[in-house]
Amino acid sequence: MHTNQSGFTLLEVTCAIVILTVGLMGVAAMQAKSIQGNAFSASYHQSAIIAHKWMEWIMDFVNRGDQENIMCSGKLNRANYCSVMSLDISDVDDQATEIEIPSTTAELLQFLNDNGFTNAEGTNLTAEQIPAVPGAGYRMVWRILANRPVQDTTTVEIQTTCSNAFSVNRSTRLRFIVSSAM
Numbered sequence: 001m002h003t004n005q006s007g008f009t010l011l012e013v014t015c016a017i018v019i020l021t022v023g024l025m026g027v028a029a030m031q032a033k034s035i036q037g038n039a040f041s042a043s044y045h046q047s048a049i050i051a052h053k054w055m056e057w058i059m060d061f062v063n064r065g066d067q068e069n070i071m072c073s074g075k076l077n078r079a080n081y082c083s084v085m086s087l088d089i090s091d092v093d094d095q096a097t098e099i100e101i102p103s104t105t106a107e108l109l110q111f112l113n114d115n116g117f118t119n120a121e122g123t124n125l126t127a128e129q130i131p132a133v134p135g136a137g138y139r140m141v142w143r144i145l146a147n148r149p150v151q152d153t154t155t156v157e158i159q160t161t162c163s164n165a166f167s168v169n170r171s172t173r174l175r176f177i178v179s180s181a182m
Helices: 009-065 079-085 107-114
Strands: 071-074 076-077 096-101 138-146 153-163 170-179
Touching: 009 079, 009 138, 009 153, 009 170, 071 138, 076 079, 079 153, 079 170, 138 170
Parallel strands: none
Antiparallel strands: 071 076, 096 138, 138 153, 153 170
């Protein structure tokens, strides 16, 4: 006696589960990569924000109206411009001086104060008067080239680099020119 039974065999169910599992594993891997990409994108965006804030700070520092004029580069210039220009210690005319910026606030303040960067009162800068330091996972480098592209201008490049958990680095570079005549 043979009855007509409908349904799936154990082999068909097993194959369907395997196919479904492989598909879900692909979706899970894609989701993990998406989350990872979004996190790295946020870090890269933060890196660009840090570079931009420092660029604005340097430009405001150089153009501050309350500064005195001093002799540097053979002529009378604004003191803050001279502080930025004097960071270029390269003996080669077309080679910028590369400065690795400290990643802690205390070390960064020490660096700025040691190089003649002062507040409007002429005293040492405080943490509240500078942008945030890059912090862990970020690296910031300044490249200073005095009297380039023309006399009495200084080219400043700020490069911030962020790295992710897989040691992939992404850099943001902002290049701008400050002048003693601005």
